[in-house]
Amino acid sequence: MRFRVRRGLVAPALLALAISQAAFADDGISYRFSGFGTAGYVQTNTDDLTFHNPGQLKGATTSGSGRVDSRLGAQFDLSLNDQLSATVQGLAQQNAKGDFRPKLEWAFVRYKPVDGVSLRVGRLGWPAYLVSDYRYVGYSNPWLRAPLEVYDLAALDYFDGADVTWTHALGPGTLSVQVLGGHATSDLPNSTQAAARLRVNQLYGGYVTYDIGDFHFRGGASTAHVDYNSPAVNPLLAGLQFAGFASISQSLVAHNKRTTFTSFGGTYDAHNILATAEYGSLRSSSFLGRDKGWYGTLGYHFGTWTPYVTYAGYNKPSQRNNYNVPPIGPLLPLSAGVAALTGSSSQHTTSAGVRWDVYKNIDIKAQIDHVLPSANGGNFGNVSPSYNGHAVNVYSAVVDFVY
């Protein structure tokens, strides 16, 4: 039997629904569905290495890819009253296994006991970067993608835990102090079934934001015990142990090793000028070593067109002197492995791009990156043995939308 509704019943039912929702609104309960997405295409001028975003398995070469920058997100916000609200956000983008399985990015309850204090519990965005909170919302960002020289230093999107934010007027601006604690697990790019996983335990962090006029500044640090469990590294560490280099193996292994990430940056956006710069530094007492990255972006709004340029750099100094495995006879592969793991790495990128606000909630962006990676391939993946450190051009175009 099919269920039928007589036409005459529908209108009153809808009216009743509308009235009940209006009543909800009066009680202070409100909710909102929002969504965002990007359809992107990227291509490079070489097959020697692969361009991808942090944590992705598949990327682009001279054969372009729509799997690097394309993504879809949805968010539901429920506000019960001025004190209590909840937010859930899901995101689908190419992940460490190379598929688009949706992930829960955030899911938290927020409680504001008094004005200026906010307490959140649940799955929260890790707020280390200037655009951490909306990194994947292309529409919210000036660039086609956040500069990888900084955003690939510590590729952790969210953690499970709690944070407290205290906001107060300070001088002519607004100061906000956030402290957080929790833990996180995220997959590392790997096509095999073996568990390639990054575990971040006992994560603690503190961040300070200062808003003054059209300036926005943010900085802070997070520290945690990090486990980096990857089939790409494990055999080498086991081999070192076996060959009698246990102390080197112990020193390199990222097993519950103290890792600290410090970052600060600022933006200015007014009078049609857009300027933003950021610096990040990772220090780990393991093979992850010490990485530093930074970038600066300048843009100008010509009506609906915003051309911009970015210069970004990343540098990881060599630690080879600390880990000497003699390159002789049967030790040759181990020695080469340690040298590769502890060698220096760098990348410098000059980017030029343009954002066009084509419709009220849609933008189109195009960007060209001229990248100079070190001979080990910098932030690129699948580096071919024949790669000699030549420059790589990356050509990208995206359509971003929010609703």
Add this chain to the structure above:
Amino acid sequence: MIRTMMKWVAVTALTLAVAPAFAGVAVIVSAKSDAAKMSKDQVADLYLGKSTAFPGGGSAKLFDQPESSAVREQFYQKLADKSASQVKAVWSRLIFSGKALPPKEASSDAEVKKAVASGNTAVGYIDASAVDATVKVVLTLP
């Protein structure tokens, strides 16, 4: 000849009358509200999501005009020197970080007035020529 001129004058007058006569944008609260005046920075902080504090206590309930309306473009341009799409980008950052919900959209000056008049901590903006006794002007953007 005279007739043609008269016709011209009439047409011109009619066009002028129909074209929106911008007397500026008035930022309004309920006539019953205790709030007296607000500074441009205070209003900008509210409408760009930097603050939710209603003058005199409580959290402000904001109302926006429709996205395509001229008064909305004027308001953000005069308030913060930002285009409607720049403001949209600002709010998309706040929304997708779960920090704030954007102002509610009302369909016209009359709808904004109605919503603001009945809400104790409601704030809205309308064409200054549409102001009446149900609301109180806390800031005028010329």
